[in-house]
Amino acid sequence: xxxxxxxxxxxxxxxxxxxxxxxxxxxxxxxxxxxxxxxxxxxxxxxxxxxxxxxxxxxxxxxxxxxxxxxxxxxxxxxxxxxxxxxxxxxxxxxxxxxxxxxxxxxxxxxxxxxxxxxxxxxxxxxxxxxxxxxxxxxxxxxxxxxxxxxxxxxxxxxxxxxxxxxxxxxxxxxxxxxxxxxxxxxxxxxxxxxxxxxxxxxxxxxxxxxxxxxxxxxxxxxxxxxxxxxxxxxxxxxxxxxxxxxxxxxxxxxxxxxxxxxxxxxxxxxxxxxxxxxxxxxxxxxxxxxxxxxxxxxxxxxxxxxxxxxxxxxxxxxxxxxxxxxxxxxxxxxxxxxxxxxxxxxxxxxxxxxxxxxxxxxxxxxxxxx
Amino acid sequence: xxxxxxxxxxxxxxxxxxxxxxxxxxxxxxxxxxxxxxxxxxxxxxxxxxxxxxxxxxxxxxxxxxxxxxxxxxxxxxxxxxxxxxxxxxxxxxxxxxxxxxxxxxxxxxxxxxxxxxxxxxxxxxxxxxxxxxxxxxxxxxxxxxxxxxxxxxxxxxxxxxxxxxxxxxxxxxxxxxxxxxxxxxxxxxxxxxxxxxxxxxxxxxxxxxxxxxxxxxxxxxxxxxxxxxxxxxxxxxxxxxxxxxxxxxxxxxxxxxxxxxxxxxxxxxxxxxxxxxxxxxxxxxxxxxxxxxxxxxxxxxxxxxxxxxxxxxxxxxxxxxxxxxxxxxxxxxxxxxxxxxxxxxxxxxxxxxxxxxxxxxxx
Numbered sequence: 001x002x003x004x005x006x007x008x009x010x011x012x013x014x015x016x017x018x019x020x021x022x023x024x025x026x027x028x029x030x031x032x033x034x035x036x037x038x039x040x041x042x043x044x045x046x047x048x049x050x051x052x053x054x055x056x057x058x059x060x061x062x063x064x065x066x067x068x069x070x071x072x073x074x075x076x077x078x079x080x081x082x083x084x085x086x087x088x089x090x091x092x093x094x095x096x097x098x099x100x101x102x103x104x105x106x107x108x109x110x111x112x113x114x115x116x117x118x119x120x121x122x123x124x125x126x127x128x129x130x131x132x133x134x135x136x137x138x139x140x141x142x143x144x145x146x147x148x149x150x151x152x153x154x155x156x157x158x159x160x161x162x163x164x165x166x167x168x169x170x171x172x173x174x175x176x177x178x179x180x181x182x183x184x185x186x187x188x189x190x191x192x193x194x195x196x197x198x199x200x201x202x203x204x205x206x207x208x209x210x211x212x213x214x215x216x217x218x219x220x221x222x223x224x225x226x227x228x229x230x231x232x233x234x235x236x237x238x239x240x241x242x243x244x245x246x247x248x249x250x251x252x253x254x255x256x257x258x259x260x261x262x263x264x265x266x267x268x269x270x271x272x273x274x275x276x277x278x279x280x281x282x283x284x285x286x287x288x289x290x291x292x293x294x295x296x297x298x299x300x301x302x303x304x305x306x307x308x309x310x311x312x313x314x315x316x317x318x319x320x321x322x323x324x325x326x327x328x329x330x331x332x333x334x335x336x337x338x339x340x341x342x343x344x345x346x347x348x349x350x351x352x353x354x355x356x357x358x359x360x361x362x363x364x365x366x367x368x369x370x371x
Numbered sequence: 372x373x374x375x376x377x378x379x380x381x382x383x384x385x386x387x388x389x390x391x392x393x394x395x396x397x398x399x400x401x402x403x404x405x406x407x408x409x410x411x412x413x414x415x416x417x418x419x420x421x422x423x424x425x426x427x428x429x430x431x432x433x434x435x436x437x438x439x440x441x442x443x444x445x446x447x448x449x450x451x452x453x454x455x456x457x458x459x460x461x462x463x464x465x466x467x468x469x470x471x472x473x474x475x476x477x478x479x480x481x482x483x484x485x486x487x488x489x490x491x492x493x494x495x496x497x498x499x500x501x502x503x504x505x506x507x508x509x510x511x512x513x514x515x516x517x518x519x520x521x522x523x524x525x526x527x528x529x530x531x532x533x534x535x536x537x538x539x540x541x542x543x544x545x546x547x548x549x550x551x552x553x554x555x556x557x558x559x560x561x562x563x564x565x566x567x568x569x570x571x572x573x574x575x576x577x578x579x580x581x582x583x584x585x586x587x588x589x590x591x592x593x594x595x596x597x598x599x600x601x602x603x604x605x606x607x608x609x610x611x612x613x614x615x616x617x618x619x620x621x622x623x624x625x626x627x628x629x630x631x632x633x634x635x636x637x638x639x640x641x642x643x644x645x646x647x648x649x650x651x652x653x654x655x656x657x658x659x660x661x662x663x664x665x666x667x668x669x670x671x672x673x674x675x676x677x678x679x680x681x682x683x684x685x686x687x688x689x690x691x692x693x694x695x696x697x698x699x700x701x702x703x704x705x706x707x708x709x710x711x712x713x714x715x716x717x718x719x720x721x722x723x724x725x726x727x728x729x730x731x732x733x734x735x
Contacts, residue, residue: 035656039664042675049673092530094707095693118526125529126700128537129414129498130671135527135535136505143512165504166461168494176497188655196648284560287651292400300411305669306537307499309420310413319411329464336495339462 006215010223014197018227032185032235033242039181040174040247050075050134053097055082060108062149066119067101069145075137092124098134099123111149167336178243179331180304183265183324184295185239189232190266191294192287194225194273198366199286202277217367225270232266233259252338258331261344264351265327269294271358272323278365298324323354375579379587383561387591401549401599402606405542409611412541416502420448422466424457429477435488438514439470444506457491467493468503531700542613543699544668546603547629547691554596554630555658558637559650562588562730567646581731589634593627600626616702625694625712631719632687638726642733662688687722690715 052070056063070076079097082088091097102120110117121138125131168175215223236259243249251258272294280286300306301318302325308316319325326347333339341348388394421439425432439445448466451457460466471489479486490507492500532539565571574584600623607613615622636658644650664670665679666688672680683689690711697703697711705712 035660038661038679042665042670042679093701093703121527123527123529125532125535126540126696127671128529128532128535128540131529131532132415132535133502133505135529136502136509138527139509140505143509147512164489164491165494165500166491168497168500173497176495200648283647283651284564287648288400291655292403296404296407300408303496306412306414307416307496309418310415311411315407315411332495333462333464337462343462343464 002214003216003219007219007223007226010215010220011226014224014227017197018231032189033238035185036178036181036239036242037246040178040243048075049077050099050137051079051097052076053079053082053088053091053100055088055100055102057105058103058107062108062111063103066103066107066145070101070138070141073137073141076141088122092122095124097124098130099138174247175249175336176332177304178239178247178249179328179335180302182236182239182331183302183304183328184298185235186232186262186266187269187294187298187324189235190228190269191273191276192290193228193231194270195276195280195286195290196283197228198224198274198277199280199283202281203283218363221274221363221366225274229263229266229270233262236262249335251335253334253340257341258334261327261330261334261348261351264348264355265323267355268323268351268358271355271360271362274362275358275365278362294324297322301325302328304328323351323358326351326354372580372583375577376583376587376590379579379584380590383588383591386561387595397553397595397599398602401553401603404549405545405603405606406610408545409538409542409607409613413537414498415535415537416499416506417444418446419444419468419499419503419506420466421445422449422451422457422460422469423447424451424454424469424471426474427472427476431477431480432472435472435476435511435514436470438510439507442506442510444503444510461491461493464493467496467499468507470507538611539613539700540696542607542611543615543695544692546600546607547688547695548663548668549603550596550600550626550630551633551662551688552659553599554592554633555637555640555654556651558589558592558634559640559644559654560647561592562638562641563644563647563650566641582727585638585727585730589638592634592637593630596630597623597626613699615699617698617704621704622695622698625691625698625708625715628712628715628719629687629691629694632715632722635719635723635726638730639722642726642729662686665689667692684714685718687715687718690718 054067056067067078071078080091082091082100082102088100088102091100100122102122104118104120107117107119119142121135123131123135123138240251273290276286276289276293280289297318298304301311301315302308302322303319308319308325311319330344330347330351333344337343387397423436425436436447440447445468449456449460451460451469451471454471457466457469457471460469469491471491473487473489476486476488488511490504490511492504492507494500529535562571565574579587604615604619604622637654640650640653640658644653665675665683666672666686667683668688672683672689675683693711694703694708694715697708701707
């Protein structure tokens with residue numbers, strides 16, 4: 001009973017500190033929202049309007065028809081006419097065109113004779129991702145023309161392909177990125193804030209005041225982290241509502257499951273925050289370490305932007321010890337696919353393991369440093 | 372005047388040297404991040420897990436699946452026994468692309484009647500799904516037209532990065548990010564720390580003028596960031612063999628032009644933040660995060676909606692990404708880069724003068 005009273009006192013104090021500090025409150029609640037909206041609109045890996053410059057050395061009706069095949073599709077926009085190889089090199093070097101199409105002389109004649117004419121595409125691959133996608137589209141547009149104008153050969157049976165996309169039918173980037181943004185924002189809110197609030201007491205010397213009070217380390221940890229857990233849950237709710245309002249992203253699966261797993265993830269993150277706070281002595285260091293250990297890896301190593309399966313084995317091992325990775329997989333599955341517990345029980349188990357381990361280690365370290 | 376500045380610089384360096392964690396931050400973190408990002412930041416799509424439901428069991432269906440697997444883009448992750456299986460593969464994340472081959476596929480192909488195929492992709496990760504679908508369509512199209520020469524044959528050459536490696540694009544970008552992170556956060560923190568500890572008052576009552584104070588505070592960070600840039604360039608060369616095609620001297624000079632604006636922003640943050648925690652949150656949320664996302668580090672600016680694109684012109688990082696990548700990948704010189712350099716200079720000078728004015732007003 002005494003214990004509950006003491007924990008409540010710390011929680012009250014912590015809430016008072018949070019609410020008094022408008023900066024903290026803003027960064028925990030309002031900024032994540034602003035970021036979500038901004039990024040939701042800004043982030044897109046879709047490639048469209050590929051700027052193509054054309055060097056037509058053939059100048060026939062057929063070569064113009066070939067070009068039309070490209071510019072009639074919404075993927076390509078006509079950039080400029082090229083007249084010399086110097087022109088061409090400059091268009092690419094200065095980034096005016098993403099690709100230069102060169103149609104050689106004799107293009108139409110070769111096709112009329114039933115031969116295969118070669119066309120050349122130079123693609124600016126300094127951004128390899130955009131370039132890969134662009135090359136896919138270029139190939140596709142060429143193939144359409146190529147098959148339509150082939151003659152003199154036996155016609156092969158046609159395969160009618162029916163591609164279908166499930167879960168994110170329009171293939172909008174924002175749908176895939178929102179779960180990642182939630183993970184990123186919660187990591188910031190949970191790990192960083194916990195580490196900072198605990199270290200601040202150390203730095204300001206108020207930690208000693210707490211130690212001479214009857215509060216035990218365990219109570220201190222509970223009292224310190226519960227408020228952030230609640231704030232983070234409010235944050236989650238706000239993010240989910242904003243995703244729905246602004247981007248029409250709804251949670252397909254169970255909200256209960258979503259919140260339960262979120263609490264699991266928050267426990268693990270708070271544990272990491274406590275652990276960090278027990279190692280360092282300044283806020284500056286606490287911040288740097290939490291940024292390096294959690295925020296950056298969340299962006300790079302969890303599959304948020306870069307697929308995990310492409311990473312070298314060593315990096316995959318590092319990725320496997322990040323709670324954020326499992327939480328992201330869970331969020332994607334619940335939000336986008338609407339799957340139930342049977343599809344994600346493995347991730348949930350791992351996440352629970354992390355939560356117990358991190359909270360345990362954190363509390364252990366805190367209580368040891370105090371006695 | 373210079374004597375006083377030099378004394379201050381010496382004091383700053385002493386503080387940096389004495390702070391063991393700061394040393395780690397400056398020396399180890401950049402190298403670590405280059406390695407991590409260089410290895411992990413890979414958006415190339417290959418080895419997509421493929422699920423197959425073969426109702427045909429004929430020669431043609433086996434050959435088609437072989438074509439998928441031999442392309443190198445797909446690996447066989449699971450065989451389905453029903454359409455429910457295929458759905459379950461997606462739910463559990465076992466596969467990302469599923470191929471269903473109908474009964475009589477081989478017979479219909481062999482008889483020249485034509486056949487149909489069902490291909491589905493898990494759109495949860497939209498970027499890889501788009502690319503995987505286009506690979507799959509190409510494989511099927513070329514399978515369908517086998518034995519038939521097309522009218523045209525495209526010869527595609529990827530300039531500047533012939534193997535289309537994400538790494539060549541990311542590593543130079545990381546150099547820019549690290550410079551920004553270091554100058555922005557540490558400048559703001561170093562000033563706010565003096566505020567928090569009350570030592571700034573001590574500095575004010577010394578004969579140091581506020582301009583001297585600012586210069587003395589900033590110069591150590593300029594020097595340390597140059598060291599950091601050199602370290603990153605060396606690490607990128609040793610670990611990945613990625614070396615600038617253009618001039619290194621120009622690259623380092625332009626790093627200096629770039630940090631004009633980030634140092635200025637750091638100074639600016641220090642005038643609005645009351646404590647270190649706020650300084651870090653402001654730097655990260657207001658500047659680093661939006662700049663990283665909006666400047667084309669990963670997400671192309673051309674794809675952003677029309678109302679966001681004008682904002683990106685205000686971000687120094689946008690121009691610096693073009694510069695670093697231009698020098699690294701294309702071997703660009705001033706002839707190609709002057710517009711970016713001018714923009715950076717203009718932004719840098721504006722930001723740093725405004726921040727200095729604000730800082731001085733706060734101080735006096």
